Amino acid sequence: xxxxxxxxxxxxxxxxxxxxxxxxxxxxxxxxxxxxxxxxxxxxxxxxxxxxxxxxxxxxxxxxxxxxxxxxxxxxxxxxxxxxxxxxxxxxxxxxxxxxxxxxxxxxxxxxxxxxxxxxxxxxxxxxxxxxxxxxxxxxxxxxxxxxxxxxxxxxxxxxxxxxxxxxxxxxxxxxxxxxxxxxxxxxxxxxxxxxxxxxxxxxxxxxxxxxxxxxxxxxxxxxxxxxxxxxxxxxxxxxxxxxxxxxxxxxxxxxxxxxxxxxxxxxxxxxxxxxxxxxxxxxxxxxxxxxxxxxxxxxxxxxxxxxxxxxxxxxxxxxxxxxxxxxxxxxxxxxxxxxxxxxxxxxxxxxxxxxxxxxxxxxxxxxxxxxxxxxxxxxxxxxxxxxxxxxxxxxxxxxxxxxxxxxxxxxxxxxxxxxxxxxxxxxxxxxxxxxxxxxxxxxxxxxxxxxxxxxxx
Amino acid sequence: xxxxxxxxxxxxxxxxxxxxxxxxxxxxxxxxxxxxxxxxxxxxxxxxxxxxxxxxxxxxxxxxxxxxxxxxxxxxxxxxxxxxxxxxxxxxxxxxxxxxxxxxxxxxxxxxxxxxxxxxxxxxxxxxxxxxxxxxxxxxxxxxxxxxxxxxxxxxxxxxxxxxxxxxxxxxxxxxxxxxxxxxxxxxxxxxxxxxxxxxxxxxxx
Ligand code: SF4
Numbered sequence: 001x002x003x004x005x006x007x008x009x010x011x012x013x014x015x016x017x018x019x020x021x022x023x024x025x026x027x028x029x030x031x032x033x034x035x036x037x038x039x040x041x042x043x044x045x046x047x048x049x050x051x052x053x054x055x056x057x058x059x060x061x062x063x064x065x066x067x068x069x070x071x072x073x074x075x076x077x078x079x080x081x082x083x084x085x086x087x088x089x090x091x092x093x094x095x096x097x098x099x100x101x102x103x104x105x106x107x108x109x110x111x112x113x114x115x116x117x118x119x120x121x122x123x124x125x126x127x128x129x130x131x132x133x134x135x136x137x138x139x140x141x142x143x144x145x146x147x148x149x150x151x152x153x154x155x156x157x158x159x160x161x162x163x164x165x166x167x168x169x170x171x172x173x174x175x176x177x178x179x180x181x182x183x184x185x186x187x188x189x190x191x192x193x194x195x196x197x198x199x200x201x202x203x204x205x206x207x208x209x210x211x212x213x214x215x216x217x218x219x220x221x222x223x224x225x226x227x228x229x230x231x232x233x234x235x236x237x238x239x240x241x242x243x244x245x246x247x248x249x250x251x252x253x254x255x256x257x258x259x260x261x262x263x264x265x266x267x268x269x270x271x272x273x274x275x276x277x278x279x280x281x282x283x284x285x286x287x288x289x290x291x292x293x294x295x296x297x298x299x300x301x302x303x304x305x306x307x308x309x310x311x312x313x314x315x316x317x318x319x320x321x322x323x324x325x326x327x328x329x330x331x332x333x334x335x336x337x338x339x340x341x342x343x344x345x346x347x348x349x350x351x352x353x354x355x356x357x358x359x360x361x362x363x364x365x366x367x368x369x370x371x372x373x374x375x376x377x378x379x380x381x382x383x384x385x386x387x388x389x390x391x392x393x394x395x396x397x398x399x400x401x402x403x404x405x406x407x408x409x410x411x412x413x414x415x416x417x418x419x420x421x422x423x424x425x426x427x428x429x430x431x432x433x434x435x436x437x438x439x440x441x442x443x444x445x446x447x448x449x450x451x452x453x454x455x456x457x458x
Numbered sequence: 459x460x461x462x463x464x465x466x467x468x469x470x471x472x473x474x475x476x477x478x479x480x481x482x483x484x485x486x487x488x489x490x491x492x493x494x495x496x497x498x499x500x501x502x503x504x505x506x507x508x509x510x511x512x513x514x515x516x517x518x519x520x521x522x523x524x525x526x527x528x529x530x531x532x533x534x535x536x537x538x539x540x541x542x543x544x545x546x547x548x549x550x551x552x553x554x555x556x557x558x559x560x561x562x563x564x565x566x567x568x569x570x571x572x573x574x575x576x577x578x579x580x581x582x583x584x585x586x587x588x589x590x591x592x593x594x595x596x597x598x599x600x601x602x603x604x605x606x607x608x609x610x611x612x613x614x615x616x617x618x619x620x621x622x623x624x625x626x627x628x629x630x631x632x633x634x635x636x637x638x639x640x641x642x643x644x645x646x647x648x649x650x651x652x653x654x655x656x657x658x659x660x661x662x663x664x
Pocket of ligand 1: 260307308312335366368
């Protein structure tokens with residue numbers, strides 16, 4: 001699953017073999033983006049909310065150590081056990097240690113992108129622990145032995161017929177039944193059994209409140225609550241950036257999160273865990289795994305404001321037509337392309353190039369991360385460090401020449417339009433990884449430079 | 459062995475906090491949140507929003523209406539769980555069990571909520587209103603009793619109302635559990651309740 005160096009353009013080629021599926025994927029995500037727009041347009045204060053959220057996160061990042069300690073103190077006072085993990089391996093070991101100490105070999109898990117990032121399931125399975133993902137989309141990709149392709153919609157790349165086949169194989173549904181209602185009901189029955197019999201449940205954390213020591217988990221399905229309220233031990237994994245200062249700040253973030261994600265006004269369940277229920281335990285694992293390093297990168301630290309709503313993916317023309325798996329990272333899409341190179345610049349050198357820099361991601365981001373600008377900056381850092389993906393090196397030399405000389409820029413534009421008009425196949429060739437499987441748009445009759453020269457006197 | 463583990467844990471803690479302290483930027487102030495609430499008709503807005511997300515709102519004058527409704531939708535064999543004494547007529551007799559798992563065959567649960575939020579159809583519930591935290595999730599169907607006056611416009615007002623109250627567990631519930639993970643087809647009844655009906659009661663409840 002996670003093997004040798006991969007390349008976004010190559011992986012996108014695989015996804016692009018089935019053009020009808022690409023169109024469907026593209027349209028589905030755009031439809032979700034439109035639902036987001038509808039929800040957002042209902043709120044005249046939307047921009048004020050985004051700005052406020054962004055400033056709250058600025059404050060969080062500037063006092064993160066203080067808030068982490070405050071959160072730890074308050075959580076402990078509430079009877080929650082707090083653990084710290086510097087990296088993925090430490091996180092996975094803490095989970096394993098907790099399960100071992102209770103003699104537990106089976107765990108149910110709700111959605112947590114952090115555990116995907118840490119490859120927790122693989123790690124536990126190698127140690128003889130069975131993990132069942134309980135979010136329907138995650139259960140589906142787990143049965144398919146694939147990683148999620150989207151942070152909010154884990155199996156958005158799958159057709160219902162494929163899901164029907166998986167359920168037939170693993171859950172014994174009749175062959176050929178691909179009715180979403182029927183398949184969901186089957187999963188409900190199957191997972192209910194799981195919830196009732198697991199003594200350990202792991203959940204993610206959407207927000208952790210420094211002031212109170214409570215943490216909030218949001219789901220539509222109710223799977224996090226079903227797991228946590230029936231288990232003896234509830235383990236909650238969170239990145240250090242999930243902290244918010246005050247309980248009332250939740251008002252801002254809960255208004256933004258789901259409207260941005262799916263266009264709903266709020267998730268069905270927004271559960272606040274403050275104390276373990278009697279006779280049971282809650283453990284929180286606070287994970288760094290590269291985040292403190294990203295905090296030190298001035299140009300990229302804003303990426304830590306992310307609340308994982310997925311809006312930047314739904315709107316991204318590259319994501320929609322290349323699919324989440326082409327990013328070969330737990331978090332895909334524009335935000336994944338900023339977070340991944342921080343962890344391994346060489347392995348993920350290709351990702352910041354998987355963008356048109358159109359800026360649509362930055363426009364929808366509920367916490368106002370300057371996503372496309374960070375992508376652009378990563379390109380420069382990556383090239384300076386000598387990690388440019390091979391296919392892009394030659395093209396980029398030409399580009400830096402063009403962009404550094406106004407004359408060459410104007411020539412390049414004219415020549416480009418000439419080529420695209422008379423020889424589009426020359427652009428759409430193998431040397432240009434961008435234009436694989438893409439027909440070039442019709443070139444404008446005159447460039448902005450020409451238009452401006454003609455019109456500025458008028 | 460145990461000692462060593464503890465040591466390495468505190469090392470991770472110091473390591474993380476030191477790295478964060480070294481890398482965090484200069485302090486920026488926490489903004490005050492000043493977002494005006496719309497001047498809206500709360501009951502209408504709440505009803506409209508909850509209906510859009512798959513819930514149902516019934517306006518009633520008291521518990522008699524609730525009892526009549528429960529009788530109309532349940533059969534004698536159904537297990538009905540509630541700690542609201544006014545509903546004792548329709549509640550199933552059950553021996554108290556400390557295990558939340560014992561609620562797994564609950565057909566209908568009826569609970570109270572502290573207040574509702576008009577902008578998103580959510581109701582706020584804390585564990586003192588629940589015999590078990592799992593109750594509103596494990597039941598097949600959920601009924602929530604809400605005083606019609608206990609509505610706020612938006613989430614900022616909601617948290618103002620919650621203030622610094624202490625609770626072990628609290629949750630906003632907005633409609634029935636749902637998923638759209640299979641080709642974005644909306645299906646109600648994922649893992650939690652298949653339906654959510656809210657009784658907005660105009661007489662004061664105590
Ligand atoms: S970067 Fe912004 S838009 Fe993208 S997932 Fe994070 S919060 Fe959402």
